[in-house]
Amino acid sequence: MLGMTIQRRLFFGFLLGPVALIIIGWVAYSCIQTMVDLRVQRNHTFAVLDGLTAVMVDALNAETGQRGYTLTGDAAYLAPFEAGEASLDEDITRALDLTADDTTRHEDILRLKAVLQQKSTELRRVIDIRKTQGLAPALAAVNSGQGKTYMDTARDIIRSIRGYETKKLGELTNTSNQVTRFTFNVILFGTIAAFLAVSIGGFLIARSITRPIAGTVQSLASTATEILAGTSQQASSMREQSTAVAETVTTVDEVLQTASQAAERAKTVADSAMQAVDVGATGRQSVMNTLTMMEEVKEQTASIAETILSLSERAQTIGEIIAAVNEITERSNLLALNAAIEASRAGEHGRGFSVVASEIKSLADQSKKATAQVRQILGDIQKSTNRAVLVTEQGTKSVHIAMNAANEAGETISSLVDTVDAAARAATQIAASASQQATGMSQIHQAMTHINEASNQNLAATRQSEQAAQDLHTLGTRLKAMIVGG
Amino acid sequence: MTATGGNGDDLAYWANAMKRLSRASEATQIAMEPSGALADRIFAERAMALAAPIRDTADEARLELIAFELGRQKIAIENRYIHAVIPLAEPAAVPGTPDLLAGVINFRGGILPVFRLERILGAGEIERSSTIVLGEHRPEFAFFAGAVEDVSTVGAASLRDVAWQGGGDAPAALGLTDSGLNILDGRALLSDPRFFIGRQGRPS
Numbered sequence A: 001m002l003g004m005t006i007q008r009r010l011f012f013g014f015l016l017g018p019v020a021l022i023i024i025g026w027v028a029y030s031c032i033q034t035m036v037d038l039r040v041q042r043n044h045t046f047a048v049l050d051g052l053t054a055v056m057v058d059a060l061n062a063e064t065g066q067r068g069y070t071l072t073g074d075a076a077y078l079a080p081f082e083a084g085e086a087s088l089d090e091d092i093t094r095a096l097d098l099t100a101d102d103t104t105r106h107e108d109i110l111r112l113k114a115v116l117q118q119k120s121t122e123l124r125r126v127i128d129i130r131k132t133q134g135l136a137p138a139l140a141a142v143n144s145g146q147g148k149t150y151m152d153t154a155r156d157i158i159r160s161i162r163g164y165e166t167k168k169l170g171e172l173t174n175t176s177n178q179v180t181r182f183t184f185n186v187i188l189f190g191t192i193a194a195f196l197a198v199s200i201g202g203f204l205i206a207r208s209i210t211r212p213i214a215g216t217v218q219s220l221a222s223t224a225t226e227i228l229a230g231t232s233q234q235a236s237s238m239r240e241q242s243t244a245v246a247e248t249v250t251t252v253d254e255v256l257q258t259a260s261q262a263a264e265r266a267k268t269v270a271d272s273a274m275q276a277v278d279v280g281a282t283g284r285q286s287v288m289n290t291l292t293m294m295e296e297v298k299e300q301t302a303s304i305a306e307t308i309l310s311l312s313e314r315a316q317t318i319g320e321i322i323a324a325v326n327e328i329t330e331r332s333n334l335l336a337l338n339a340a341i342e343a344s345r346a347g348e349h350g351r352g353f354s355v356v357a358s359e360i361k362s363l364a365d366q367s368k369k370a371t372a373q374v375r376q377i378l379g380d381i382q383k384s385t386n387r388a389v390l391v392t393e394q395g396t397k398s399v400h401i402a403m404n405a406a407n408e409a410g411e412t413i414s415s416l417v418d419t420v421d422a423a424a425r426a427a428t429q430i431a432a433s434a435s436q437q438a439t440g441m442s443q444i445h446q447a448m449t450h451i452n453e454a455s456n457q458n459l460a461a462t463r464q465s466e467q468a469a470q471d472l473h474t475l476g477t478r479l480k481a482m483i484v485g486g
Numbered sequence B: 001m002t003a004t005g006g007n008g009d010d011l012a013y014w015a016n017a018m019k020r021l022s023r024a025s026e027a028t029q030i031a032m033e034p035s036g037a038l039a040d041r042i043f044a045e046r047a048m049a050l051a052a053p054i055r056d057t058a059d060e061a062r063l064e065l066i067a068f069e070l071g072r073q074k075i076a077i078e079n080r081y082i083h084a085v086i087p088l089a090e091p092a093a094v095p096g097t098p099d100l101l102a103g104v105i106n107f108r109g110g111i112l113p114v115f116r117l118e119r120i121l122g123a124g125e126i127e128r129s130s131t132i133v134l135g136e137h138r139p140e141f142a143f144f145a146g147a148v149e150d151v152s153t154v155g156a157a158s159l160r161d162v163a164w165q166g167g168g169d170a171p172a173a174l175g176l177t178d179s180g181l182n183i184l185d186g187r188a189l190l191s192d193p194r195f196f197i198g199r200q201g202r203p204s
Helices: A005-072 A077-096 A103-132 A137-145 A146-345 A347-484 B007-032 B036-050 B117-121 B184-190
Strands: B062-070 B073-078 B084-089 B101-107 B110-115 B130-134 B141-145 B147-156 B175-178 B182-184
Touching: A005 A077, A005 A103, A005 A137, A005 A146, A077 B073, A103 A146, A146 A347, A146 B062, A146 B084, A146 B147, A347 B147, B007 B130, B007 B184, B062 B117, B062 B130, B062 B175, B073 B184, B101 B141, B110 B117, B110 B184, B117 B141, B182 B184
Parallel strands: B073 B182, B110 B141
Antiparallel strands: B062 B073, B062 B147, B084 B130, B101 B110, B130 B141, B175 B182
C-alpha cells in the first residue's frame, strides 16, 4: 500500500466497493437464479400435479357421466362424460410433455394413459350396453368390476406420481427456502461485510492518502508562503530595481552629456597643454637666462664684497693713522702743557711762550676732538662696512639660494614641460577616450533603456508571480482545510 | 636695502644712492682741500683769536693751576710745583718699599719714585693716563693721574678757605675755587714725609 501511487490507491479504493457489490450481486444472482430454477421446477411440479388432477378429474367426469347415464338413461348425463373424454387426451398429452424430462414419471403417465384408455373403453362399452340393452345389463357390466379395476390402477398410478411430485415439491420448497435464507444472508451480511470492508478500506486508503497529502499540503502551504514572501520581496526588489534603473538611465543621460562636455574640455585641455608646452620651453629658456644673470650677479656681489673688504681694510689703515695722529696729539698736548709749565716757570719772560703753548694745546685738543670724531665716524664706517659685508654675504647666499631656486625652477619647469607634454598626450588620449566613452555611454543608455523595459516586464511578471503565489498560498490553505479540516 | 619693489624703485634707489655718494665725495674733497673763501674765514678767525689783547693781571695775585683727574676727584696743584707732565710710564717695582710707592721710572736720565697719590687722598682706583712729576726746582717724585687739563689761572682772592673736601689724609689744601676745584698745597705735598723713602724702605 505504501509503495502504491495515490491513483492506484484511489483505484483500488474505488474498486473495492464494486468488487464487493459484484461478489454480493453474483452470489445473490446465483441464489436468485437457483431460486428461479427451483421456482420453475416447483411450477413444473405444480403443473404435473395439476395435469394429474386434470386427468383424474377428466376420468372422474367421464365415470360420473357414464354412471348418471347408466342410472337414468338420460343422455343429458353424458355431458360430463363427453367433456371428460374430450379433455382427457389433451391433459394426458400435456402431462406427458410435463414429464418428458423424467423418464420414470413419463412412463408412469404412459401407463396411466393406457389405463385410462382402457377405462374409457370400458365406460363406452357400458354406455353402449345402457343404450342398447338397458339398465340391467349396464349395471351388470358395471358390477363386473372391470371399470373399477381400471380406475383403481389409474388412482394408484396418479397417487404414485403425485406422491413423488409432492415429495419433490417438498424438497424443492425446502431447497428454495434454504436458498432464500442464504440469499438473504448473503445480501444482508454481504452488504454489511462489504460496507465494513469498503469503509475500512476507504478509511485506510483515505488515511494513507490524506496523511502524506496533508504533509505535502502543509509543505506546499509553507512553500507557497515562502514563495509569496519571496515573490513579494522580489516584486519589491524589482520595483526598486526598476526605480534604480530609471534613475540610472537619467544618470547615464547626465553622464552622457558630461562625457560629451568632458570630450570637448579634454580637447581644450589638450590644446592648452600644447600651448603650455611652448610656454614651458620659453620659461625654461628664461630660467637659463636668469641663471646666467644670477651668475653675473653672484660675481658682481663677490666683487662688491671684495671692494667693501678693501674699504674696510683701508678704513683700518685710516684707524691706524688716526691712532698715530691721536698719539701725536696726546704728545703735543703734553708738550704744550709742559711748555706752559716751563713758560710759567720762566715768569714774565715766558708769558708769550705761554700763549703759544696754550694755543698749541688748544690745537692739540681740537685735533684730539677731531680724531675722536674721525674715530667715531670710522667706527660707524667700520660698522656699516661690516654690515655691508654681512648684507653682501647674505646677498651672495641669497643669490646662491636664488640660483638653486632658479635651478630647481628650471628643473621644475623642465619636469613641468615633460609633465605638461605627457598631460597633452594624455589629454589627447582622454579626448579620444571621452569620445569613445560618449559613444559607449550612448550604447549604455540604449542598453539601460532596454534593461528598463525588461525590468518593467520583469516587474509585471513578478507581480503575476506574486499573484500566482498568493493564489497558490490560498489554494494550499484551502486544500489544507479540505484535507485536515479547520 | 629697500630696492625690491620693482624696476622703478630700483632706479630711484640707485639714483638717490649716487646722489648721496656724490655729496659725500664733495664734502670730503672740501674738508681735505677747503675752498678759498672757507680758508680765508678760518684764517680770519684764527688771527682774531691771536690778536686778542692779553689782559693785564699784574696787580692781582693770581694762582696758575694745573687741574687733573684723580679717580672721582678733580684736583689742581699750582703750576710752580709741577715739574713736568709725561706720558704714562710703567714703573719698576722696588722690593721692600711701602705699598704707597708704585716703583721708580727713568725721567730724563734719572731715577724718580712714583707714588700712588690716590691712596693718600682716598680716591680709590684711578684711570691712569699720565704721570705728573712734582718738584719746584728739580724733580722730586711723580704720581699717576688721569686726564690733565691746561694751565689755568684763578684769583687768589676768589679761593674759599675751606678744609680739604676729598677723602683720605691730604697734607694740606689751599682752598676751593668757584667751580668746586680742590687745590692741593704743592709745598706741603713736596714736604710730606710719606713721600720720602729711607734706607730700610721706610719713610725717612
